[in-house]
Amino acid sequence: MGKVSKPKGKEGKPKDSFKQSMRLEHSRFGQHLLKNPLIVDGMVERAAIRGTDTVLEVGPGTGNLTLKLLPKAKQVIAFEIDERMIAELIKRARGNGLERKLEIRKGDICKTGDLPPFDICVANIPYQISSPLVFKLLLHRPFFRCAILMVQREFAQRLVAPPGDKLYCRLTLNTQLLARVEHLMKVGRNNFRPPPKVDSSVIRIEPRNPPPPINFTEWDALTRIAFGRKNKTLSANFKTTSVMGTLTKNYALIQSTLQSKQSNSGTTAPPHLDIVELQKIVSAKVDAVLVSTQFADKRARNLDVDDFIKLLLEFNKVGIHFA
CATH class of the missing domain: 3.40.50.150 (Vaccinia Virus protein VP39)
Known part of the structure; x- marks a missing residue:
């Protein structure tokens, strides 16, 4: 045919x-x-x-x-x-x-x-x-x-x-x-x-209803840092110059806000610290959190949701914020 x-x-x-x-x-x-x-x-x-x-x-x-x-x-x-x-x-x-x-x-x-x-x-x-x-x-x-x-x-x-x-x-x-x-x-x-x-x-x-009680903006910033270089440990990712600079600026802003509130309430404010001193403090806090959680030598791909929630809360406890 x-x-x-x-x-x-x-x-x-x-x-x-x-x-x-x-x-x-x-x-x-x-x-x-x-x-x-x-x-x-x-x-x-x-x-x-x-x-x-x-x-x-x-x-x-x-x-x-x-x-x-x-x-x-x-x-x-x-x-x-x-x-x-x-x-x-x-x-x-x-x-x-x-x-x-x-x-x-x-x-x-x-x-x-x-x-x-x-x-x-x-x-x-x-x-x-x-x-x-x-x-x-x-x-x-x-x-x-x-x-x-x-x-x-x-x-x-x-x-x-x-x-x-x-x-x-x-x-x-x-x-x-x-x-x-x-x-x-x-x-x-x-x-x-x-x-x-x-x-x-x-x-x-x-x-998940209700969703986890965390700050999602901070969560997003934290996970971006952790997965920034997927083959590096968390310690290596957090200690880069750019990350430490951002965390130090956030820490300085929070400390400035606290000092302002203490001055207005008549409480003696802590002495002002320059950026180099603040970065040393932030670096020590980051090290302490990573060691205490036992995540310093871990890679982001090996941590689950609960691990990252724990990490964020521990950072927040010592005054380290990601937004």
């Missing part, structure tokens, strides 16, 4: 079908459409959606996952950036009598302001927004119950990596500080249209 030619346009090029053009356009936005219904069903099942839940979906595409969420939820709020996908999604929801349950918000979810309240997030996330989206979700208030997310395999492995693992990093630590993360299933690249260059995984994220 002869080969059937595609219809051609004025320039002699084959015309793309509507679905083909949507696939190409959506891949431009970094979204690969999940085509395997068994994986879609598995994600929905693990979400354990209740009839009273509002579900947040990111990058719904043509709605293969959305149409499974709508019958189970009270409402689905879907963020989509592509107008043609939105039109197709509305058409399919209307055709299934589910349009009243669907709210579509056009735009980049990472660039929007506060998210609407939701109970569960279920999404096949565009790879390039995985990290910012995860932290946008984890910082969202009020707390949601859980998120079932399809992400790039290596990204998933980083989130669940234990201390000492080669993939363990600041991303791991910061995620595990704010949430419990579980790897649910592996998903091969051939389950997508068009197939991405890497495999994927489905993970479950459950926010």
